[in-house]
Amino acid sequence: MLKSLMTEIFGVGPHPEETSGNLHDLQWEKRVLVIFSDPAGTKSDSQLHGLMGDKDALRQRDLAVFTVDGNDVRPEFGSDVVPQAHTLRKELGCAPGTFAVVLVGKDGHVKSHFDDVVDPDVLFAEIDSMPMRQAEIHR
Template sequence: MSKTLLYGATKIDETNSAYAPIDSLAAFQWRNRVFILFADRDNARSARQENQLLADRSALDERDMVVLKVSGGKVRALFGAADSLDGEAIRHDLEGPEAGEFAGYLLGKDGTVKLKLSEPITNRELFAIIDSMPMRAAETLKSDK
């Protein structure tokens, strides 16, 4: 399984485009974490990822998640509210895969890419990554008070 975790860097070069907010998804910045699922041609991996994510809607809601599926140039919200999004703009901004290729991207609330996937990820792995982020830790502390 290929995963690229961009979050754990000790020093971030703010001029590096990998750490710049994604323009086409700016409406979610500082409000939601966004998981973008690019559908594969036969839909096997994307269907597996979709089913995995939607199996725990309460955990998605608790983490302020929006889940989007990009298929060709179309975007469909699988979880959370989203409208008027351009799949091709998202694909371009994320330097995403060609149409028909599977990929998953996790964007933090700051609008930057935190994780890139070329294979489906389990909810346990995904939520562990999210829960290790400083902003999520602060949210958890705030809700415990």
């Protein structure tokens, strides 16, 4: 409340890092797929387009999808949390300007790292083979 009063009265808000989230905010709730954009954007656009073609599959697997382009992070599906680009690069080991697709499990650990566009069916099969996902399927 104090932060919102400060914003309202003085026009001063909290530091951006205080309002943005990080991957830990999603731990145990969502699996996370981060798409780091290539300089031309062709690979990242292709990857995102392929994934968005099956939103039911994303929803069933509790998947949050983010794209990182430069310093911009966009929540594309499944989350309103907006991690910082530099934090994602550091935590997931991706250099700026390098295309990558990184899958993070609900436990917060990196499960897969791809350097090229990956077929959504391959991602879904990998998720479906995870022990936590197997337990979800059997419930």
